[in-house]
Amino acid sequence: MKKTIIRTGLETLYFSGMHHLMRPLVGGVGCILTLHHVRPPRQEAFQPNHLLEITPAFLEQLLRRLKRSALDVISLDEMHQRFISGDFKRRFVCITFDDGYKDLMQWAYPLLKKYQLPFALYIPTSFPDRLGELWWVALEAVIAQNSRIGMLVNGKQQFFECGSVSEKRELYDVVYGYLRSLKTEDELRRLVRDLCATYRVDIASFCRDLCMDWQEIAELAADPLVTIGAHTVNHVMLKKVPSDEAVRAEMEMSRAVLEAALGKRPEHLAYPVGDPTSSGPREFRIAAELGFKTATTTRPGVLFKAHRDHLTALPRISVNGEFQQQRYVEVLMSGAATAMWNRFRRVNAA
Ligand SMILES: [Zn+2]
Numbered sequence: 001m002k003k004t005i006i007r008t009g010l011e012t013l014y015f016s017g018m019h020h021l022m023r024p025l026v027g028g029v030g031c032i033l034t035l036h037h038v039r040p041p042r043q044e045a046f047q048p049n050h051l052l053e054i055t056p057a058f059l060e061q062l063l064r065r066l067k068r069s070a071l072d073v074i075s076l077d078e079m080h081q082r083f084i085s086g087d088f089k090r091r092f093v094c095i096t097f098d099d100g101y102k103d104l105m106q107w108a109y110p111l112l113k114k115y116q117l118p119f120a121l122y123i124p125t126s127f128p129d130r131l132g133e134l135w136w137v138a139l140e141a142v143i144a145q146n147s148r149i150g151m152l153v154n155g156k157q158q159f160f161e162c163g164s165v166s167e168k169r170e171l172y173d174v175v176y177g178y179l180r181s182l183k184t185e186d187e188l189r190r191l192v193r194d195l196c197a198t199y200r201v202d203i204a205s206f207c208r209d210l211c212m213d214w215q216e217i218a219e220l221a222a223d224p225l226v227t228i229g230a231h232t233v234n235h236v237m238l239k240k241v242p243s244d245e246a247v248r249a250e251m252e253m254s255r256a257v258l259e260a261a262l263g264k265r266p267e268h269l270a271y272p273v274g275d276p277t278s279s280g281p282r283e284f285r286i287a288a289e290l291g292f293k294t295a296t297t298t299r300p301g302v303l304f305k306a307h308r309d310h311l312t313a314l315p316r317i318s319v320n321g322e323f324q325q326q327r328y329v330e331v332l333m334s335g336a337a338t339a340m341w342n343r344f345r346r347v348n349a350a
Contacts, residue, residue, distance in 0.1 A: 003322055010337055014327045019336035026339035028346070030071070030079070030092035031302040033333075034316040035059075037101050038108040045165045048140055048172040053321045056107040061326055062319065063115045066093060071333075075118040076227050076268045080293045083308045093333065095119040096296065096316065098231065098270060100127055100212045105220070112225065121220060122231035122270035122296075125257040127211040132235060134206040135192040139175060141201045143168050151195055153178060180277065185236045214261050221262045229268035230254040230292075237278035238271055248286050255290070267293045269312070274298030284349055287312040302335040304346040313349035 013019045037053035066073050072092040074082075079094050081087070095112070097104055100123045112119050126132040142149060147163035149171075162171045179188045196203045212220075220226045232238065232250040241247050251269060259265040269287050271279035274297040287295040294311045301315030317332045331337050342348060 007323065007328075009340070010323065010325075010328045010331050013331045013334075013336050019331045019334040022336040022339065023334045026302070026335035026344070027091070028302040028304040028335055029082075029088040030094070031333050031335070032079075032094040032096055032296055032314060032316045033329075034296075034298060034318045035095070035097045035108070036099060037103050037321075039103040039106075044144070046140075046144055046168045046172075048143075048169060048176070049136055051318075051320050051322045053103075054319055054324055056111065058324045059108055060111050062329060063111055063117060065326060066117065067115050073117045076120050076229065076294055078118075080267075080311065083311060086305075086308075088305060096122060096229075096270065098122050099124060099235070100217060101210055102212050102216070103210075105212060105216050109220065113223075116225065118225045118227070120227040120229050120268060121217075122229040122268075123217060123254075123258060124231040124235035124272065125233050125254045125261075126235065127207055128214045128217055128261075129257075130204070130207055130213075132207040132211065133189060133192070133203055134210065135179075135189060135203070136176070137206045137210070138192055138196050138201055138203045139179070140172065141206075142195045142199045143172050143175070145201065146199055149195070149199065151175070151191065183240065184242070185240050218262055221264065227268060228258060228262060228264070228266055229270060230258060230266045231270050232272055233257065235272045237273050238283045239278050239280050244282065244286065247283060248290065251287060251290055251292075267291075269295040271295065271297055274316075281350060284310070284313040299348060300332075301338045301342055301346075301348070302333065306347045310347055310349040313347075315348070 038056055038059050039053055041055055072090050074092045074094060076094055079092060095117060097119065100121055124132060143162050148159060148161055150157055150159045160171050162168045179191060182188050193203065221228050230251060233254045236250060238247050238250060255266050269292045271283055276299065279297055292312060294314055296314045296316050298318060299315045300317065307314060319329060
């Protein structure tokens with residue numbers, strides 16, 4: 001339902017030409033794009049994480065359009081420089097990838113190289129260390145492989161039927177929502193580990209199979225087109241971490257590990273998950289105190305001059321696998337759709 005509403009909104013803005021009319025008002029100075037997986041389409045009917053992947057063909061169309069557009073595609077350092085010096089003569093876009101998936105190396109990197117476009121990669125260091133838990137992928141596997149699952153909900157054992165694709169989709173949404181509603185990430189991880197143990201899903205395998213290793217990351221890091229940014233150690237929702245010290249340690253440690261592994265100190269950060277339930281004013285403050293030049297959320301929005309005072313609370317535009325149409329990306333980058341979602345508020349760092 002929600003998907004339909006978003007799609008209709010994007011279509012309306014596009015076909016009415018409203019996004020062109022609105023751009024001077026809502027377009028700001030540029031934007032940062034968020035991508036995750038880039039890989040050929042899969043055939044499974046049950047793909048609850050499909051929003052996190054786009055096809056190589058869609059990426060190529062997007063890159064070709066960006067290359068031909070009047071926008072400057074720039075690195076995070078260049079974006080930071082433009083904010084500091086107040087250089088907003090030309091609209092810009094930054095391309096960022098979260099989590100460091102192997103498919104980036106195989107499918108996205110050759111295209112970015114072909115078009116000579118700079119991009120950033122935010123790495124949670126536990127992923128190349130092979131200690132990461134891709135709990136959302138593990139949950140997908142548990143539900144995909146079973147027709148009935150039992151789990152503790154609010155301390156009580158409950159059972160759910162998930163034999164059909166529609167039951168699987170529904171159950172995934174319910175369990176995902178429940179996990180995200182838990183007060184701490186520890187509780188979430190414990191429940192997913194229990195599910196994996198009960199239903200014989202090897203949670204460590206996803207990290208191994210899907211994420212780049214240190215050698216691959218080092219290869220990318222050596223390319224002047226590439227910026228490596230921090231994304232914490234354990235990919236935790238920082239806002240749910242009780243102590244300031246632990247939040248600071250997640251950010252600082254990931255930067256130290258990346259520096260040790262790659263020989264260059266990361267100056268940019270992305271908050272894992274990145275919505276208002278997983279990063280807020282405390283995280284924005286700590287990232288600034290630690291000296292990160294910029295830090296990005298996944299709060300939807302384009303960038304305005306006023307973000308100069310909130311460089312560790314930057315919004316991004318998600319290039320979402322559920323909406324793989326160039327016209328949707330165009331409307332999103334125009335700022336028109338996000339202006340409406342944000343009720344025309346330009347900066348949201350609260
Ligand atoms: Zn992430």
